[in-house]
Amino acid sequence: MTQKRTKGPDKVKSLENLTLAQVYPRVSGDTNLNCCGDPDCGNYGIEPAPAKHAFVGRGSAERRLKAAMADPAVAHGVGRYKMEAESGDNLHRETDAFEFTGDPRAWNDGRVLICQHLRGNSECGVRTRLISNEAYEEERHRLWVQNGALEGPCCGNCGTGYLEKPEEFIFNGANGKPSRKVGHKKGSVPRARFVRVIHKPCKGLPGSRFTVSSEHRRQKKRDENIEILSLLANGAGLHDIRRILRTPRGETEPGMSRLYDRIFWLERTLLAYEQAQLAEWRKGVERQRIKDGKPYTHTRIAHDDIVMGVNWQTKIDRKITQLNCSVSADIRSGYVFRCDVDFDPTIDPLEVIEDAYFCVARGATLRKQYRNSKGTFTAPLLHFQRPTARFDEPALFSAAEKRLRHFVGRTAKAFDAAGEALSPEAYMATQAASARADEIEHLRDQWFNFVKHERDSRNAFDGVMTRDTYTKAASLACLKWMIPSGKLTLVGEKEGQMARVVPHIFREEILADRFEWAVIGFRKDAPIDRIREKQAQFSESLAAWCEMHPDLAPWEALQSWTSSHLSPAFRTDPNDQSRSSWVGPNLASAAFPRLWVNSPIQTANEIDKTVGFPILSPRYRAAYRRLGIDDEIDDPELRAAITRRVIHATIQPTSTFMNAIRERVSIIQRAGGRSSRLGASYINGAAYNPRVLIALMNIWRVHYNFFDWRPYRTPLEADASTAEGPTTDATEDAAHPAKNGEQLRRLAVPGTDKVILVPKRRADKVIRTTPAMRMGVHKPSQPKDSGREEDSATEEETSGGATKKKRDRRRDDRPHLPDLARILYQPWLFHGTPMWAKLQGR
Numbered sequence: 001m002t003q004k005r006t007k008g009p010d011k012v013k014s015l016e017n018l019t020l021a022q023v024y025p026r027v028s029g030d031t032n033l034n035c036c037g038d039p040d041c042g043n044y045g046i047e048p049a050p051a052k053h054a055f056v057g058r059g060s061a062e063r064r065l066k067a068a069m070a071d072p073a074v075a076h077g078v079g080r081y082k083m084e085a086e087s088g089d090n091l092h093r094e095t096d097a098f099e100f101t102g103d104p105r106a107w108n109d110g111r112v113l114i115c116q117h118l119r120g121n122s123e124c125g126v127r128t129r130l131i132s133n134e135a136y137e138e139e140r141h142r143l144w145v146q147n148g149a150l151e152g153p154c155c156g157n158c159g160t161g162y163l164e165k166p167e168e169f170i171f172n173g174a175n176g177k178p179s180r181k182v183g184h185k186k187g188s189v190p191r192a193r194f195v196r197v198i199h200k201p202c203k204g205l206p207g208s209r210f211t212v213s214s215e216h217r218r219q220k221k222r223d224e225n226i227e228i229l230s231l232l233a234n235g236a237g238l239h240d241i242r243r244i245l246r247t248p249r250g251e252t253e254p255g256m257s258r259l260y261d262r263i264f265w266l267e268r269t270l271l272a273y274e275q276a277q278l279a280e281w282r283k284g285v286e287r288q289r290i291k292d293g294k295p296y297t298h299t300r301i302a303h304d305d306i307v308m309g310v311n312w313q314t315k316i317d318r319k320i321t322q323l324n325c326s327v328s329a330d331i332r333s334g335y336v337f338r339c340d341v342d343f344d345p346t347i348d349p350l351e352v353i354e355d356a357y358f359c360v361a362r363g364a365t366l367r368k369q370y371r372n373s374k375g376t377f378t379a380p381l382l383h384f385q386r387p388t389a390r391f392d393e394p395a396l397f398s399a400a401e402k403r404l405r406h407f408v409g410r411t412a413k414a415f416d417a418a419g420e421a422l423s424p425e426a427y428m429a430t431q432a433a434s435a436r437a438d439e440i441e442h443l444r445d446q447w448f449n450f451v452k453h454e455r456d457s458r459n460a461f462d463g464v465m466t467r468d469t470y471t472k473a474a475s476l477a478c479l480k481w482m483i484p485s486g487k488l489t490l491v492g493e494k495e496g497q498m499a500r501v502v503p504h505i506f507r508e509e510i511l512a513d514r515f516e517w518a519v520i521g522f523r524k525d526a527p528i529d530r531i532r533e534k535q536a537q538f539s540e541s542l543a544a545w546c547e548m549h550p551d552l553a554p555w556e557a558l559q560s561w562t563s564s565h566l567s568p569a570f571r572t573d574p575n576d577q578s579r580s581s582w583v584g585p586n587l588a589s590a591a592f593p594r595l596w597v598n599s600p601i602q603t604a605n606e607i608d609k610t611v612g613f614p615i616l617s618p619r620y621r622a623a624y625r626r627l628g629i630d631d632e633i634d635d636p637e638l639r640a641a642i643t644r645r646v647i648h649a650t651i652q653p654t655s656t657f658m659n660a661i662r663e664r665v666s667i668i669q670r671a672g673g674r675s676s677r678l679g680a681s682y683i684n685g686a687a688y689n690p691r692v693l694i695a696l697m698n699i700w701r702v703h704y705n706f707f708d709w710r711p712y713r714t715p716l717e718a719d720a721s722t723a724e725g726p727t728t729d730a731t732e733d734a735a736h737p738a739k740n741g742e743q744l745r746r747l748a749v750p751g752t753d754k755v756i757l758v759p760k761r762r763a764d765k766v767i768r769t770t771p772a773m774r775m776g777v778h779k780p781s782q783p784k785d786s787g788r789e790e791d792s793a794t795e796e797e798t799s800g801g802a803t804k805k806k807r808d809r810r811r812d813d814r815p816h817l818p819d820l821a822r823i824l825y826q827p828w829l830f831h832g833t834p835m836w837a838k839l840q841g842r
Helices: 060-070 074-077 133-144 223-234 237-246 258-291 348-358 364-365 393-418 426-447 466-482 496-505 509-511 528-548 554-564 618-625 637-649 651-663 688-707 729-734 771-775 786-798 834-839
Strands: 081-085 091-094 105-108 112-116 127-129 171-176 194-199 209-213 297-311 320-330 335-340 367-373 373-382 486-495 517-520 566-569 596-598 611-617 743-750 755-759
Touching: 060 074, 133 367, 133 466, 171 834, 194 834, 209 834, 223 237, 223 258, 223 688, 237 258, 258 688, 297 651, 297 688, 320 466, 320 651, 320 688, 335 466, 335 651, 348 364, 348 393, 364 367, 393 426, 466 496, 486 637, 496 509, 496 611, 517 637, 528 554, 554 637, 611 637, 618 637, 651 834, 688 771
Parallel strands: 297 486, 486 517
Antiparallel strands: 081 112, 091 105, 112 127, 171 194, 194 209, 297 320, 320 335, 367 373, 517 611, 566 596, 596 611, 743 755
């Protein structure tokens, strides 16, 4: 399974071959990521059954035939897979340590699962890279609790969390109640500052009794919290915030420690607030669905990645390390559900390495013993078998080693500066640290033989990068829990990691015909002149089509125009004019349809867009999969279905969020790309600690969703509105000119005292709302006197409009935002539990 070098002086023997039954990852939890990813295959969701299809030796063909005649599952190859070594130079390893010292062995660190289920007269052939189910579950838990921000208190004896099983906890009184006469209305019940809780199953054991309180109770100064949040959301740097909050005479200013504490407190509070609001929103959506008699709710999600550069360890190494962030947003409203970074700030690299490879069971975490026909043999654990499979392992080992080297260097430097020799205690500590660093380096280079990267020499404060595959899968799984149950349409870009995880994360929805997946690609490097030219051509062509078909409604005209301009997308070789697939090998897999189409719609800066549909509804999937890469869609029903999906395929909400966060958060700057002429380089002021970067992104995302007014229009909203969608506020306001006032404006004639009336350039006023308002999570109250103004406008219309009163434009008629002064000091983490009422004094 691993190629051996047979020429030259560097000839290296290969390890013995491993079978699928020996290395197949253990299935744990509710999701198995290691099976066939083709929804139309009989092995979809079925793990391998090697013993069922193991027919070897003399008479194996006869035994296979008898088994196939007795069991149709054996005949069709249900559970039948084979395994091969995964290709790639970064996966080739040569082990020269421990039992292989002086006699090195070559091996491959990856395996590929190949489905052998029979489809007609041929095998399925879908290839799936083996990964760890346990590592995926660990990453999913990390993202769901937002790196511990939403974890809540737990029993000190057994570790059961209060939020997981609140029914197992009982109250044991409250302490720290303020006086009823101070700061409370007459007859009100004062809130408890601290509440004692006991875990009933562990009652009487150490740690079963603990105290819970609202976090803001420990803050001595709270008057700056809202100002700090406003400054963070509007691009102020951390040192700028300190200077702004400095007293006029400069006596005091907040220290960095207090500023960091407030940042992490704001992150926990806002994330808990969002979690509580989304829980109530999902209940309301479900009640409305039942009331309206709909079979399900349909949610369209745009998914994309944003790349951020963070400055690593020191200013001497003036380079950056890129982190990928998975962003998921609702297409209709622009609400951003997830913003997950492939970096785990909760772990210490050195502690992880110590626990994984230098504990009591050291041998079991380094190698495994196998048996074949020749006897027993040992082999290093593959990447999906190791306890550190979730992390970027070359960076993890380097981070642990560099931390020890850094400790040794700092200790020696401190004693040298004092002109003293190392103390016995310091000498022993540095010797132990150097020895452990040498062992980690030996393990990394000689046993696992990781391919070195340039970024391995740079280390974070705490934490390390995680593998993109696990972060992407965990982010999509958390997204599924945050939206209402129903049908989901996922729109993303051409990412290889998505093809690996999407069919498995949404397996239940796919089988229930409640999931579709569209993938788009467009020119990101198009100049602005080209973008405007293409948009103008699209608008002119659509307008001409509407004039040619005046009997069609706007949505029908758009759909018919798009259908007439659809064409297959493929690559053409300029030499022999041969045609090949438009996408890479991951999306060109046998699990997905081959046909991609060119979208004629040029909106939202998505120019020359191509659209593919890896997963469609079963009603259209069979017919669509039969088409080749250059076939035209002749079936009218299938063409109409593909046209509707092409129109809705956009990632505009994620692009809007990414552009906004780059402009409004000071430490997030783009390194490389069109905005940098010299490529990626060190950025002064960029995120030095990735943990702070993650906190600021979470704060800004919640602020963007709930507290930031923005005009938002989905693509093609001005060109057509679907019959199934509700009318927008702008359309309703345009239907009532009395609300908007006169549609003319005054324009002074230069050089004279005359004024002429000209039509307004914009007939409809700009409606500014938040994503939470548009999606229905936040239902704001109407502004004061809004009802009286509407009544007066109605009376003027009924009276004939003899005296038209001009609207008072000084009055702010926007809906009210949530009150931060109340939101920041509520125990949102315990919303929906008895602790919520207890901390509020109910």
